[in-house]
Amino acid sequence: MQGSIKERIRKNARDAQGKLRATLKVYDVYYRYMDTLTGKKKQAIKRGFLRKCDAEAYLLDINKKQSDGLYISTTDITIKKYLEEWLSSYVKINVRTSTYIGYERIIRNHLIPYIGSIKLKALTATKIDELYAHLLQNGRADGTGGLSKKSVQYTHRVLNEALEHAVKKQLLYFNPIKSITNVPKPEKFQATIYNTNELLELLKVAKDSPYELPIALAGICGLRRGECLGLKEDDINFDNKQISISRQLILINKQVIESIPKSNDSNRIIFAPEEVLELIKKRIDINRHHKEMLGNEYKDHGYIICNDDGSPIRPDYLTKNFSNFIKSKGLKKIRFHDLRHTCASLMLKSGVAMKTASEILGHSSISITADLYTHVLQDTKQIAANQISNLLFGKKDDIDNKK
Numbered sequence: 226m227q228g229s230i231k232e233r234i235r236k237n238a239r240d241a242q243g244k245l246r247a248t249l250k251v252y253d254v255y256y257r258y259m260d261t262l263t264g265k266k267k268q269a270i271k272r273g274f275l276r277k278c279d280a281e282a283y284l285l286d287i288n289k290k291q292s293d294g295l296y297i298s299t300t301d302i303t304i305k306k307y308l309e310e311w312l313s314s315y316v317k318i319n320v321r322t323s324t325y326i327g328y329e330r331i332i333r334n335h336l337i338p339y340i341g342s343i344k345l346k347a348l349t350a351t352k353i354d355e356l357y358a359h360l361l362q363n364g365r366a367d368g369t370g371g372l373s374k375k376s377v378q379y380t381h382r383v384l385n386e387a388l389e390h391a392v393k394k395q396l397l398y399f400n401p402i403k404s405i406t407n408v409p410k411p412e413k414f415q416a417t418i419y420n421t422n423e424l425l426e427l428l429k430v431a432k433d434s435p436y437e438l439p440i441a442l443a444g445i446c447g448l449r450r451g452e453c454l455g456l457k458e459d460d461i462n463f464d465n466k467q468i469s470i471s472r473q474l475i476l477i478n479k480q481v482i483e484s485i486p487k488s489n490d491s492n493r494i495i496f497a498p499e500e501v502l503e504l505i506k507k508r509i510d511i512n513r514h515h516k517e518m519l520g521n522e523y524k525d526h527g528y529i530i531c532n533d534d535g536s537p538i539r540p541d542y543l544t545k546n547f548s549n550f551i552k553s554k555g556l557k558k559i560r561f562h563d564l565r566h567t568c569a570s571l572m573l574k575s576g577v578a579m580k581t582a583s584e585i586l587g588h589s590s591i592s593i594t595a596d597l598y599t600h601v602l603q604d605t606k607q608i609a610a611n612q613i614s615n616l617l618f619g620k621k622d623d624i625d626n627k628k
Contacts, residue, residue: 228256252280305341334366350404374409416566443564457527481537491587
């Protein structure tokens with residue numbers, strides 16, 4: 226049997242029957258275990274057994290659990306320490322930088338302040354329920370109110386991932402989050418989209434402005450904001466009319482960083498219409514002119530969509546300035562990312578197959594596309610029914626070109 230049992234004398238202690246004794250013989254169990262969080266061997270002590278047979282039974286049980294791979298260390302690690310270790314030793318090396326930043330912010334602002342001092346093993350479903358209720362009412366870091374259901378759901382996802390990792394590392398027997406009752410469910414998001422005429426009007430008023438090409442790439446080709454800003458001249462094959470999407474620009478700690486796309490499926494090659502390719506050519510010519518004018522002061526990073534001095538554009542600036550541009554032109558309010566939704570909606574309404582649309586958009590699975598654009602699918606189903614009716618009965622279909 227691995228470990229040892231040591232006898233010692235306690236003074237003024239109560240025995241098994243509750244009687245106070247001047248001296249009392251007790252037994253302490255010493256054993257070693259592998260700390261699954263750090264990978265190091267540590268010593269543990271279980272003190273104060275009143276009977277030697279109980280100490281022996283405890284040590285025997287520990288030995289059996291260790292040999293069966295079921296032992297979980299009795300370390301008093303707090304949730305704060307565990308989450309910090311999880312971030313540095315697992316998350317940081319396994320996810321994209323932007324994802325790590327998001328996880329770190331959630332843990333720092335919403336998890337550690339409320340449950341950080343609790344022992345990891347003492348975390349219960351009730352405490353997690355209380356955490357979510359607190360975040361919904363008073364969760365904002367600036368103290369101005371509660372978080373949205375979407376933010377609390379993201380916090381739930383981060384905490385669940387961390388606790389599942391603790392179970393795999395044998396720091397917990399069971400993930401208590403599986404027993405909670407009130408995971409907030411945000412209302413299903415439905416983007417504001419432009420119809421064909423509205424998109425054409427936007428392109429018309431944006432002509433020769435800095436927003437013309439980003440609008441075309443997002444609204445016609447379905448690129449994300451960071452993908453638009455990350456395009457370089459080498460990504461464009463004018464002969465084959467193709468755009469290769471292999472990077473994006475993201476903002477981390479107020480710095481523009483070049484990153485890989487959102488997912489593996491976001492690395493893709495799409496076909497672009499001639500009109501979009503002409504806009505790209507025009508923008509490249511403008512950049513070359515700026516480079517000639519500024520000389521050594523031009524900061525050439527190779528980006529097609531960039532500031533006049535060649536420096537990369539902050540993604541949040543594009544979003545904000547686009548909103549101001551829309552407002553100044555008196556057009557229907559729409560976010561820049563909604564242009565991508567507009568592209569998806571127009572593709573599906575025009576009969577593009579769901580799988581093809583999913584690949585063009587760079588979704589990691591077709592289910593994401595289907596879930597996001599359920600409302601569009603309802604329209605296409607009605608169109609299909611009308612077309613079948615027309616084919617069979619010679620009726621003129623009343624296709625609903627919903628705007």
